[in-house]
Amino acid sequence: MKELLHSLGTAEMDELTAGLGHPRYRSGQLRDWLYRHPVGAWDGMTNLPARFIEQLQERYDIEGLKVVERRVSRDGTRKFLFELRDGQTVESVIIPMADHATFCLSSQVGCAMACRFCATARGGLVRNLKSGEIVQQVIALQQDLADDPLPGCHSAHPNVVFMGMGEPLDNLPAVASSIAIMLDPACLGLSRRRVRISTSGPGDGLRKLLDSELNVGLTLSLGGSNDSERKSIMPVPGRTSVSDSLDLAERYGKRIGRRGTVAWVLIAGKTDHLEQARNLADLLARRPFKVNLIPLNPLDDDDLAAPGQERTLAFQKVLTEAGVDAFIRASGGRDIAAACGQLHRRHQAS
């Protein structure tokens, strides 16, 4: 399969253009067609010489994703199922916020982390996404917003979170190069402060992140307030102890000068005990994290459920009274199977 042109950063594209015997400004024109006015087809690149397009076509593809399903929730959440060139599918989501959109991206087809509450986990890992396939999710979501703007959303700058299918730290090279393309003003020009990786916290992945030059935000999904709780909910990342995951995330946050976020999925009877809230508060005392409490978005073939509102508020209260900033983040799109990996699974089963 040919490489996607969207996997190339500016320097590589300049080099490619020069290597094919064309002046450097052609590389800029090409990027305009890929990012500023995405055309999605070679014949739309009207100011490029036919010979240049022929040369590019021989080696590269520009269409890496096809929308197979688009669902819009009553709460405005939009969920997309994209088919890749090899027939695999991945999901992306547009989440409407007060004044901007948040794009939730996938980094892998499937996932090896086996988290108990996640539909993506059920099929295991199929493959890593290429950086161009990640970049194209952003372009497709931007295009969707251009065609059908979110009511009341005035900001043209989305937040981007790697919180869809896959463990982003298991595919760090492609995730890092896709982020470089997203942040490059000559490509998508997104703001670094608006990009965030959400990880289940495997130790080797966190160490690689710490050694990288990737200075984007980090959310660590903890899954338990001690090692055995964590292992029962998140078996693979649970091989790293809670304190090691927190230490590594804290060191990363200090290096980039940003407070980290701990994500805590609230599951009735499993992760909503007030004792767990007290343990979590102890764990986070004097550590620079805030907590996002996320009531479970239940799967349609599983008996795990979110706790009621009273329990959710009580859990939050324990944290805030202990001096930990804790926020309840409702998961959107319950009516459109927006839980991670659910649409993908339904598509596979059909």
Ligand code: SF4
């Ligand atoms: S929650 Fe995230 S890390 Fe865990 S299995 Fe699902 S996609 Fe993978």
